[in-house]
Amino acid sequence: MEKKNNPDTIQNSIIYANNAATTWPKPPSVLAAVYKAAAGPYLEQGRTTVQDVPDYLFETRRRLANFFNTRDPDAYVFTAHATDSLNLLIHGFARQEKGPFHVITTLFEHNSVIRPLYELQKTGRISLTVIPPNAEGIIDPDDVSGALRDDTKLGIFSHAGNVIGTVQDISEITRIMDEADIFSIIDGAQSAGQIPIDLSRILCDAFVFTGHKYLFGVPGTGGFFLRSPDQIYPVRQGGTGIDSSSPVQPESMPERFEAGTPNFPGIAGLGAGIAYVQDIGIEAIQTKTMGMISDLIQKLQEINGVSILHEHPQTPLVSFQIPGLDPDDIGYILAKAYRIITRSGLHCAPWVHSRLTEGKGAVRISLSYMNTFEECAQIADAINALCQSE
Amino acid sequence: MEKKNNPDTIQNSIIYANNAATTWPKPPSVLAAVYKAAAGPYLEQGRTTVQDVPDYLFETRRRLANFFNTRDPDAYVFTAHATDSLNLLIHGFARQEKGPFHVITTLFEHNSVIRPLYELQKTGRISLTVIPPNAEGIIDPDDVSGALRDDTKLGIFSHAGNVIGTVQDISEITRIMDEADIFSIIDGAQSAGQIPIDLSRILCDAFVFTGHKYLFGVPGTGGFFLRSPDQIYPVRQGGTGIDSSSPVQPESMPERFEAGTPNFPGIAGLGAGIAYVQDIGIEAIQTKTMGMISDLIQKLQEINGVSILHEHPQTPLVSFQIPGLDPDDIGYILAKAYRIITRSGLHCAPWVHSRLTEGKGAVRISLSYMNTFEECAQIADAINALCQSE
Numbered sequence: 177m178e179k180k181n182n183p184d185t186i187q188n189s190i191i192y193a194n195n196a197a198t199t200w201p202k203p204p205s206v207l208a209a210v211y212k213a214a215a216g217p218y219l220e221q222g223r224t225t226v227q228d229v230p231d232y233l234f235e236t237r238r239r240l241a242n243f244f245n246t247r248d249p250d251a252y253v254f255t256a257h258a259t260d261s262l263n264l265l266i267h268g269f270a271r272q273e274k275g276p277f278h279v280i281t282t283l284f285e286h287n288s289v290i291r292p293l294y295e296l297q298k299t300g301r302i303s304l305t306v307i308p309p310n311a312e313g314i315i316d317p318d319d320v321s322g323a324l325r326d327d328t329k330l331g332i333f334s335h336a337g338n339v340i341g342t343v344q345d346i347s348e349i350t351r352i353m354d355e356a357d358i359f360s361i362i363d364g365a366q367s368a369g370q371i372p373i374d375l376s377r378i379l380c381d382a383f384v385f386t387g388h389k390y391l392f393g394v395p396g397t398g399g400f401f402l403r404s405p406d407q408i409y410p411v412r413q414g415g416t417g418i419d420s421s422s423p424v425q426p427e428s429m430p431e432r433f434e435a436g437t438p439n440f441p442g443i444a445g446l447g448a449g450i451a452y453v454q455d456i457g458i459e460a461i462q463t464k465t466m467g468m469i470s471d472l473i474q475k476l477q478e479i480n481g482v483s484i485l486h487e488h489p490q491t492p493l494v495s496f497q498i499p500g501l502d503p504d505d506i507g508y509i510l511a512k513a514y515r516i517i518t519r520s521g522l523h524c525a526p527w528v529h530s531r532l533t534e535g536k537g538a539v540r541i542s543l544s545y546m547n548t549f550e551e552c553a554q555i556a557d558a559i560n561a562l563c564q565s566e
Numbered sequence: 567m568e569k570k571n572n573p574d575t576i577q578n579s580i581i582y583a584n585n586a587a588t589t590w591p592k593p594p595s596v597l598a599a600v601y602k603a604a605a606g607p608y609l610e611q612g613r614t615t616v617q618d619v620p621d622y623l624f625e626t627r628r629r630l631a632n633f634f635n636t637r638d639p640d641a642y643v644f645t646a647h648a649t650d651s652l653n654l655l656i657h658g659f660a661r662q663e664k665g666p667f668h669v670i671t672t673l674f675e676h677n678s679v680i681r682p683l684y685e686l687q688k689t690g691r692i693s694l695t696v697i698p699p700n701a702e703g704i705i706d707p708d709d710v711s712g713a714l715r716d717d718t719k720l721g722i723f724s725h726a727g728n729v730i731g732t733v734q735d736i737s738e739i740t741r742i743m744d745e746a747d748i749f750s751i752i753d754g755a756q757s758a759g760q761i762p763i764d765l766s767r768i769l770c771d772a773f774v775f776t777g778h779k780y781l782f783g784v785p786g787t788g789g790f791f792l793r794s795p796d797q798i799y800p801v802r803q804g805g806t807g808i809d810s811s812s813p814v815q816p817e818s819m820p821e822r823f824e825a826g827t828p829n830f831p832g833i834a835g836l837g838a839g840i841a842y843v844q845d846i847g848i849e850a851i852q853t854k855t856m857g858m859i860s861d862l863i864q865k866l867q868e869i870n871g872v873s874i875l876h877e878h879p880q881t882p883l884v885s886f887q888i889p890g891l892d893p894d895d896i897g898y899i900l901a902k903a904y905r906i907i908t909r910s911g912l913h914c915a916p917w918v919h920s921r922l923t924e925g926k927g928a929v930r931i932s933l934s935y936m937n938t939f940e941e942c943a944q945i946a947d948a949i950n951a952l953c954q955s956e
Contacts, residue, residue: 190607202606206604211601214600215592216592217582218785256645256650257826259804259805260802267801288805288826291805291813395608395828396832411657414653415677415681435677436650437776438786439829441600441786441831517607517609524807
């Protein structure tokens with residue numbers, strides 16, 4: 177097996193293809209924004225007493241509203257990550273419901289959806305319908321309609337999957353939900369920054385995003401857009417800097433869901449990350465990333481022994497197996513021998529893996545705008561060499 | 567009223583005295599650590615496939631264990647802030663209890679304790695005893711003993727108060743709790759980094775800290791030490807990178823409470839912040855900060871018209887009123903005319919303010935090791951001038 181030389185620094189030597197977990201590298205503007213906000217000074221953000229420091233929170237909220245094409249910046253709540261967002265929304269919705277209710281979701285969901293739902297299911301709070309995709313990896317909106325019951329109150333839908341990269345028709349799915357008066361949550365962790373999203377035209381009640389993936393922020397940031405705050409109970413309570421004499425969480429947005437000191441540096445970085453995406457443009461990003469993934473998939477298809485889970489992704493990722501090799505071993509060899517960083521295993525998405533890999537897992541290559549066609553060629557070469565050496 | 571010239575930069579011109587909210591400035595080593603971790607690359611932390619990048623999470627956990635003198639680094643859980651920690655602990659404890667139970671707490675608590683407890687109280691899950699301090703601002707451990715009931719299951723105690731700066735005898739209080747087999751949570755948001763804390767000698771079940779105050783990390787970080795994980799139900803669920811095929815949260819620590827992608831940059835910064843505190847030494851920090859606050863209080867006592875809430879703090883903060891002036895106006899004038907940053911209002915501590923200021927609030931000056939005696943003299947001069955001009 178060919179082994180590459182070790183250059184001086186990791187940064188120069190690795191090929192990073194685990195962007196669906198966390199994008200890397202980050203734009204210099206993001207790092208600069210994080211540093212500047214961390215350096216401070218820390219003045220009263222949002223309730224300013226000295227005007228010289230940017231209001232990082234509101235600036236980023238305004239940018240989010242612009243990016244997702246909605247009007248009110250205060251409809252965007254900051255959280256620690258998409259998992260935090262989904263917990264606040266799912267448990268906050270359930271807290272409002274008196275009796276048991278029915279939830280519709282899809283086979284593509286991440287453990288950040290599966291585990292909160294299971295928590296509600298095992299305590300008898302909900303019953304659950306999990307909709308599988310068709311052979312093309314698409315959730316048929318008719319299947320969503322068909323799953324509706326009189327007691328259906330909530331629908332949660334992954335926008336873009338983190339294992340095979342298909343994108344769901346959330347416009348139609350949320351239209352069905354809206355027509356039936358069912359609260360709908362879209363998990364946009366894998367889609368925001370990758371495909372155009374216009375929340376003025378999508379009838380979801382809540383849209384979840386994370387900062388550290390394709391919006392190019394740093395880990396520790398995420399949030400959600402929420403159309404009607406009173407439909408979600410604030411299950412986390414604490415200081416908000418307003419209405420301090422009241423023992424209950426304020427009703428106003430975004431304080432209703434933002435107890436505790438916000439992650440100013442991370443949120444400033446998220447604003448810079450969205451600006452980076454906007455400056456390049458989603459279409460230009462897609463053209464490059466989808467071009468790279470098409471090239472890579474084509475090369476992988478030519479390698480004997482590589483089994484691709486899905487050959488027509490709509491986001492730049494591809495998962496594969498090499499029969500006879502454990503995915504974790506493949507990931508390990510790619511990292512150690514070729515310094516190619518992938519993610520092996522179940523990708524926190526056990527349901528889709530149980531269907532597509534019988535729970536055995538796969539190796540995922542996920543690209544961002546920061547990757548190059550040359551890196552994709554090197555990845556294909558490494559996988560080819562790995563297959564030949566077996 | 568004398569108005570200062572505006573120098574070129576805020577950093578050079580402001581006197582920052584709101585450290586009980588967030589310390590500023592941050593040590594350069596903290597900013598460097600945040601930047602380095604944010605710059606990446608992002609490899610598999612904790613489950614490393616390429617060894618060249620520090621495991622920021624474990625490094626900081628190890629430092630926390632060293633700092634608080636406990637053995638197992640994995641007993642430290644990272645959260646978004648102390649509010650997040652307290653919610654996970656309070657709601658996670660309540661989730662384990664079948665029937666209603668009794669909780670003991672103190673008048674000094676922050677809204678991050680008050681609001682979660684009120685949430686449980688209003689739904690009939692708990693009854694609550696709030697212990698007031700004596701005239702010296704101290705919670706008498708005998709009062710804690712006296713509050714015990716057969717159904718008391720939980721005690722939550724602020725270690726150092728954020729309004730008058732007294733420090734409670736948590737060794738004795740947690741001994742009482744331990745003897746009665748009651749789960750005890752210490753809120754160390756204001757104490758960690760300010761006074762020596764040896765968790766090997768304090769019988770608390772959980773100790774809450776925040777990153778962005780006296781441990782000199784950046785906002786977006788916090789956590790808790792937990793002695794017996796199975797006493798707290800994981801009320802936030804999601805991906806952990808381990809046991810991904812299971813729909814329930816892993817039982818192992820710290821994954822049980824750490825769903826979602828951690829704030830690597832913030833946690834790396836927290837590690838550097840604790841190292842900064844350890845390098846200087848808590849005793850040296852206390853000597854300087856308590857010297858400064860004593861000087862300041864002495865000067866304030868000489869000003870006609872200043873009413874100090876408590877003249878013998880054990881952490882470097884002092885809150886005051888000027889009768890006839892609204893605390894918010896005082897804070898505003900200090901900021902605008904003197905560029906002195908304080909925090910006015912209720913400090914998210916409505917209970918203690920309801921007792922000490924009849925809910926009218928006060929102006930708080932809170933120092934850190936980064937302040938100077940000269941700044942304290944300038945603060946006293948400004949308050950003196952403000953009183954004379956009235």
